[in-house]
Amino acid sequence: MTLKTVFLLAFVFLSVNLFAQTRLVKEKQEINKIIEAHQKELITISDAIWAKAETAFEEYESSKILSDYAEKNGFTVEKGVAGMPTAFVASYGSGKPVIGILGEFDALPGISQKALPTKEALEAGGGGHGCGHNLFGTASLGAAIAIKELMEQGKIKGTIKFFGTPSEEKYFGKIWMVNAGLWDDVDVNMSWHPHASTEADVQSSLALIDFKVEFFGQAAHAAADPWNGRSASDALELYTAGINYYREHVRPSVRMHYHIQDAGAVVNVVPDYSKVWVRIRDSKRSGMLPVYERVKEMAEGAAIMANVEYKISLISGIYEILVNRAGGEILQENLELLGPISYTEEEIAFGKKIQAETGKPQLGLDSNITPLKETRKNPGGGSTDVGDVSWNVANINLRVTTAPKDTPWHSWAVVACGGMSIGHKGMIYAAKAMAMTMFDLYKSPKKVQEVKDEYMTRKGTEVYKAMIPEGPPPIPAK
Incomplete structure (x- = not known):
């Protein structure tokens, strides 16, 4: 050529x-x-x-x-x-x-x-x-x-x-x-x-999981006989306190959020019901899941401390x-x-x-x-x-x-x-x-x-x- x-x-x-x-x-x-x-x-x-x-x-x-x-x-x-x-x-x-x-x-x-x-x-x-x-x-x-x-x-x-x-x-x-x-x-x-x-x-993006935690207690008069009550609101406060203390001990990529949806209706009744929407995120699903499991365990601990029952319900989660x-x-x-x-x-x-x-x-x-x-x-x-x-x-x-x-x-x-x-x-x-x-x-x-x-x-x-x-x-x- x-x-x-x-x-x-x-x-x-x-x-x-x-x-x-x-x-x-x-x-x-x-x-x-x-x-x-x-x-x-x-x-x-x-x-x-x-x-x-x-x-x-x-x-x-x-x-x-x-x-x-x-x-x-x-x-x-x-x-x-x-x-x-x-x-x-x-x-x-x-x-x-x-x-x-x-x-x-x-x-x-x-x-x-x-x-x-x-x-x-x-x-x-x-x-x-x-x-x-x-x-x-x-x-x-x-x-x-x-x-x-x-x-x-x-x-x-x-x-x-x-x-x-x-x-x-x-x-x-x-x-x-x-x-x-x-x-x-x-x-x-x-x-x-x-x-x-x-x-x-x-x-x-960040992987995420949403779940709802409900606490069930016993209502009572907040002044006359509060000892007969078991406060679902106490459990909720203990639970969110646990989440907030946990923030120091997770990786920087983790994010934890919650929205209190129900913590009682009036001040003079020990509330028998409370509900919180919780969201856990991390940069990988594999990192998010262990945090999710730990935060679920905290709900059981809060329920024990407040002497109430609890229920966890999955809402949804994304990759x-x-x-x-x-x-x-x-x-x-x-x-x-x-x-x-x-x-x-x-x-x-x-x-x-x-x-x-x-x-x-x-x-x-x-x-x-x-x-x-x-x-x-x-x-x-x-x-x-x-x-x-x-x-x-x-x-x-x-x-x-x-x-x-x-x-x-x-x-x-x-x-x-x-x-x-x-x-x-x-x-x-x-x-x-x-x-x-x-x-x-x-x-x-x-x-x-x-x-x-x-x-x-x-x-x-x-x-x-x-x-x-x-x-x-x-x-x-x-």
């Missing part, structure tokens, strides 16, 4: 490769155009869910808004899956690969807020989307619709599934959906979450997220292709006012594309039932800016941003980034396999077991 021939072949290869890259960019531009064509309706949907602010397992109208729009756009929708009236799966296409995308839509109680940068309830005592789930579910559905339209055009093949997942904030609805096998045929799953920065998220860096690298490329979100002067001023009202430095909004980070051993932060999904299918996770830097999450400040253009811009951006990443997976069986291989390696021999009590999910009576 002559040198001239070598150069000619190299030129042909380079030309073909450049053409392929150009075509790929054009197809991703088409994704963006599809999402922008749906943008007005997506914002309307997000705002409607934001205004309704329905809490755990009560998201009837929010779920219907999303599932109706999925049906309107040609998806086949299965409602009431896994025994939860507000859970659904919207599917389109056939064959492999099967890619899933998560959508949450539940709000938090008691943090109702207008779309203003100062604290002012929309409905006194009402709920609010202090975690941005009105944006979460809507963006994911927008991404799924873009993929569906590319399938209709014959540009990609496979199946897209949008999972409408309720009650992430309280009972963790995805556990029941996982336990029902809804991800068994899915090759790769996509997820995202509103945040104060934009990045391919390759950090884990830490199983990170997937191979998927994160694909997502990172698309974030860099999209570039940062741009904001108006009014939006920057809104963000700075939020920061001023919450006692934070007035730094504004950060939409810079964060370089792909190293995965930390002990990530800190919160917990999510996305972890349970990630132990059953390879999961790619995204964070997108929807609020100013250092904004207190689960607060009125996040609610405010989720109901106006700062949140809207992050939502549309997330839809584009996820759809572009899913497009790469549909076009490349090799990338799908690399993501799946890493999932299998990280999971190892661990056998997933859902941490839920027997029986149906705890759906409140309507």
Whole structure:
């Protein structure tokens, strides 16, 4: 082979490769155009869910808004899956690969807020989307619709599934959906979450277990004959004191919380009943479980000291997220292709006012594309039932800016941003980034396999077991 021939072949290869890259960019531009064509309706949907602010397992109208729009756009929708009236799966296409995308839509109680940068309830005592789930579910559905339209055009093949997942904030609805096998045929799953920065998220979360402790004593007159009483409230106080003393003797990665739900009704009666909700977390499920067992033993000790009976009931528990860096690298490329979100002067001023009202430095909004980070051993932060999904299918996770830097999450400040253009811009951006990443997976069986291989390696021999009590999910009576 002559040198001239070598150069000619190299030129042909380079030309073909450049053409392929150009075509790929054009197809991703088409994704963006599809999402922008749906943008007005997506914002309307997000705002409607934001205004309704329905809490755990009560998201009837929010779920219907999303599932109706999925049906309107040609998806086949299965409602009431896994025994939860507000859970659904919207599917389109056939064959492999099967890619899933998560959508949450539940709000938090008691943090109702207008779309203003100062604290002012929309409905006194009402709920609010202090975690941005009105944006979460809507963006994911927008991404799924873009993929569906590319399938209709014959540009990609496979199946897209949008999972409408309720009650992430309280009972963790995805556990029941996982336990029902809804991800068994899915090759790769996509997820995202509103945040104060934009990045391919390759950090884990904290494993968690929730349980209820009840104490049962004997009522008596608190002044006339308290010796005839056995105080359930005494047991509760002894129990929480034990938890608080235990904090010094656990690893720094452990978190312990409790919420006293009942400690008696009046001051002049020795209370015969008390109840506390307890939550234990650690960076790994394997580290969380021994702490859980120890804290359960403390309940028995408290009951003995107060001479009362006790009962422990499992509420639910979730795994830490199983990170997937191979998927994160694909997502990172698309974030860099999209570039940062741009904001108006009014939006920057809104963000700075939020920061001023919450006692934070007035730094504004950060939409810079964060370089792909190293995965930390002990990530800190919160917990999510996305972890349970990630132990059953390879999961790619995204964070997108929807609020100013250092904004207190689960607060009125996040609610405010989720109901106006700062949140809207992050939502549309997330839809584009996820759809572009899913497009790469549909076009490349090799990338799908690399993501799946890493999932299998990280999971190892661990056998997933859902941490839920027997029986149906705890759906409140309507």
